[in-house]
């Protein structure tokens with residue numbers, strides 16, 4: 001089931017499905033998407049959660065029919081994967097680069113964002 005993104009899914013974007021697949025508060029990466037007439041998942045949006053992926057996904061209910069996800073041990077790992085997917089897909093819905101939280105010294109593995117001034 002893993003496509004180019006390496007994420008699990010896709011699954012219907014419903015509260016029940018989120019609860020079924022993500023049982024703990026964990027960092028993670030997700031995509032929101034839809035399934036085309038040819039049966040292929042089309043990614044429409046890439047996002048991440050640094051603390052609680054299930055909670056973040058619940059805020060996205062009804063935005064798209066389906067989602068994919070991957071859990072990570074650390075928020076920085078989730079950020080790195082989000083950056084990878086952000087640069088891979090270049091989606092219209094992802095207008096800005098994934099942000100680095102205040103007080104973190106993370107850098108995008110693809111482009112070095114945010115560059116030091």
Ligand SMILES: [Zn+2]
Nearest residue numbers: 108110111113
């Ligand atoms: Zn980048």
